[in-house]
Amino acid sequence: MTMANSAFGAGVIVFMALGTAALAYRRGHSLLPWLTLGGLIPIVALPWLFLTKPKRQPGEQPPAGMLPLATISFLAVAGIIGIQVVSAPATIPACDNYFAQSDLKNVVANSPAGKAAGLSIVTLTDIKEVSKTPTEARCAATARMNNTSVVLMDYRFFIEAGQLLIEAHWH
Incomplete structure (x- = not known):
């Protein structure tokens, strides 16, 4: 694995964790557990977050800035993955591929x-x-x-x- 691939992977993990934690915090959950869960297993964390009830009371305003933070984080993940796909070098296929x-x-x-x-x-x-x-x-x-x-x-x-x-x- 090259240094660039490691940096891309770390970027995806950080932004997935940040986005998941921001959404969880907006729904009234604690920030730190969701930051960890979002970074380690986002494929489980995101559905779990949306399938559970929010902890925020009806009428209580969510913290300002969490939705834009989550949106920017997930867009950053999409951008990192897109850059990695576009910049992948050409490889020689097998003859029978x-x-x-x-x-x-x-x-x-x-x-x-x-x-x-x-x-x-x-x-x-x-x-x-x-x-x-x-x-x-x-x-x-x-x-x-x-x-x-x-x-x-x-x-x-x-x-x-x-x-x-x-x-x-x-x-």
């Missing part, structure tokens, strides 16, 4: 040769990983095309300039 196969089918169908002949892959069988490094995977498979032909497919997944690219050849 479902999404890799789907991407390969799209590459073939949208290639100049695929468009000109109206070709697309129907199924891939006998998928084999020929070689794999951290930045490239070379694969081979048998492809049944939509024109009923069966072809040998050589393809590779590689990372260039931080992007996952696919190159395919069939014969």
Whole structure:
């Protein structure tokens, strides 16, 4: 785990704890137990908080600022998770990975040769990983095309300039 991932994880825990505690305090509960519970197991704390009765008496005003604090905390959690998802580096998939196969089918169908002949892959069988490094995977498979032909497919997944690219050849 990298230092950045640890910082993101700590940020999520802190903001989840703060948001849960702010909502609990607004509903009349003690701050410290809900701060702890919200940080350790928010998936239990939040439903429990809303399924139990508030401890605040009817007509009693909730403390000012707790709802905005909770809202900002939960938005911060969403932002941290969003940043982590967007900044995730490209990774090389396994040759037989479902999404890799789907991407390969799209590459073939949208290639100049695929468009000109109206070709697309129907199924891939006998998928084999020929070689794999951290930045490239070379694969081979048998492809049944939509024109009923069966072809040998050589393809590779590689990372260039931080992007996952696919190159395919069939014969």
